[in-house]
Amino acid sequence: MTPNPVSDLGSYLKDQRLQAQLSLRQAAERAGISNPYLSQIERGLKRPSAEILQAIAKGLAISAEQLYVHAGILDAPSDEDAPVDTRQAIKSDPRLSDKQRKALLDVYESYVGD
């Protein structure tokens, strides 16, 4: 079921780093940590502190909350606190043109199947 959160954190981080087109050293420098350490984190050999995680998240411009969840440090977003419905948010977003709104909704629906 839920994959090991700690070892999974590594591959998640690596994924995000690659998607951001960053080398290990570049990402490490952005996060202000050493590249061997980031390497060890990505391979699941070390479990970074939350401070480090936050720094990495900032460096990769991704959500710290997301990272914490993957690190098993924060409990998964409880469905009970009723996160805003994404579809609804898109529909009512004033910053989107109608065309953009439609496109974004299409992408979203293709993902969640509906």
Place this chain on the structure above:
Amino acid sequence: MTPNPVSDLGSYLKDQRLQAQLSLRQAAERAGISNPYLSQIERGLKRPSAEILQAIAKGLAISAEQLYVHAGILDAPSDEDAPVDTRQAIKSDPRLSDKQRKALLDVYESYVGD
């Protein structure tokens, strides 16, 4: 203005513990950590890992997010600026995989600029 988050964490924790009518040892046992360590945390001598923080939070039945913010580990609630934020909705949508989330965010961001 904003007090030092790290040293402030200690007094915040102590406050919460006293409000819960727990002795140091009781709180430590509930959190599954040693009482000297909790003592040092409360006095700002040690900075606990996020895992420990989470355990303490659970023991005191308080919000882990709250604690993380006080620990300076999580940035203060960001949704103040945009009440119903599409970006936020996408980020916290449990139906999306991380890849999909990233992709959708990329599309959205390309639309609204930011």
Place this chain on the structure above:
DNA sequence: GCAAAGTGCTAACTGTAGTTAGCATAATGA
């Protein structure tokens, strides 16, 4: 062909988180 620079990795070290053992004081109760 071969420097030069970029890739990720290993080894060995340092610092600090978190431990156990035990101290001093204050409150309870026989």
Place this chain on the structure above:
DNA sequence: TCATTATGCTAACTACAGTTAGCACTTTGC
């Protein structure tokens, strides 16, 4: 009065997070 128990604290240790130095392998450019 004196043992007992709970309070928080200090000291000394262990484990591991995070460091620097440097290796082997590709890729780029002259």
